[in-house]
Amino acid sequence: MTILSAAVAVLRCFSTTRPDVTVTDLVSLLGMPKSNASRLLRAMRDEGLLETVGDTKRYRPSVLINQVGQMYRYAASLIDRADTVVAGVSEDVGHTGYISVRRGTEVLGVTAHAGKHALRVVTTIGDRLPAFASSTGRALLARLSDDDVRALYANGFTPPSVTSPQDISDLLARLAFTRASGYAESRNEAVSGVRAISVAVGDPATGDEVALCISFPDAMVAPEERLAIIRRLREGAAEIAALTNDALFNTAIPVIAEENS
Template identity: 50%
Template sequence: MTTLSTAGQVLRCFSARRQELTVTEVAELLSLPKSNVSRLLRAMREAGFLESVPDSRGYRPGILMFELGNTYRRDSALVARAHAAVGRVSRDFGHTGYVSIRDGADVIGLTFHEGSRMLRVGTPVGQRLPAFAAATGRALLARLPDEEVARLHPGPLAPPSPNAPQGMDELMQRLEAVRRDGYALAIDESNPGVGSIAVAVGNAAGSEDACLCIVYPLALVDDAERDRMIAALLAEAREIHTRPGATVTARSAAAA
């Protein structure tokens, strides 16, 4: 295995739950000799990928990773417009909204607008979730042909809750509904008490797409309100598609 790909593997060992790793931990996780890992982690630190945790033997991702992560695709024209669009809906209804993208069989939150209500849903930015079990994920999966979806899920599904699709058949049915309706819904699915509405935007051909999403506490939203939010998201998505030229710089979208 080449150094670079091993370094990639090392970085993948970090997560929200594993923010700090030692030589031995990495060696065990990747089944590599300690001598190797020892040198590799040091080299990665010299190169800026990692930094040593003060008063500890551990390593953690370096500031370089933070800087890079911060510009990730936020300035892509599509994501910037999606961010602005979600912001309008989030503001109008007071619930948290975010933009997410798909990476293989997962979805990841890219940007968010925090809701203004006392009771609101937290921020899932940077968190990786199985796409099939999230509204955003199904909105994005629905743009792929069935065989591609199947290819992305070689093993049996591991539904995190009873309201998530329990198998490929159910997933395919729900994707069909998303294609018909133009939006995806997840009620009480990954998170109890939480509902999400998701609408995909962008070029479905895989070149670049993203997903608008509003998440809300089920206790605060009745069916009528939910339908209004769906309509608002669909309208924003239509606006993005019908006027693809209208650029929004990330700066103006992020500023007040």
């Protein structure tokens, strides 16, 4: 094990529930000797990857990481464009909006815009969700061929909810609907009472793909508002698709009221 992978393992320890780590945390989390943990944390701090919290023995990610992390959005400028669209839609409809990327069978939020309503969906950005069981994930999976999806889920999957796809053929049917309708939807899937609508768009030049998503309390949104959200997301995504020449984005789809996908 090289020191680089150890350092990355340390970075992966951080989460919203564990904002900083200590030597003993690393010992228990990564099973490394505490001599290594001690030296590694200090080395990472000396290099500027970590900061010590006040004058305690606790370490947290540094501003450097924060800065370079911001660069990701410039590097993947697709994300910035998508974020602008979602920010606008979120602002107008007052519901939470966010954009996600897929990494293998997981999707993770990259940016988020909290809703304005008293009852709003709160997204914890940085958490990973199974792709097949979320609207963002299915919007992105729909850009793959059925064969690629089958290959990705060669080992099958376990549906976390009754409203999730129950098996591969169920998933493929939903993806087919998403391809035909241009959006993916989830309802009571990760969170009960929550509905989400996602549209995916990509940049063939870089290979990046993102999902634009608006998430809202099921009870709060009338059918026509839901259609408006779908339309707004698709319009925004269509503009991006035009910029990037995204062939997988089908602009010629009318918005129809329909069941989940």
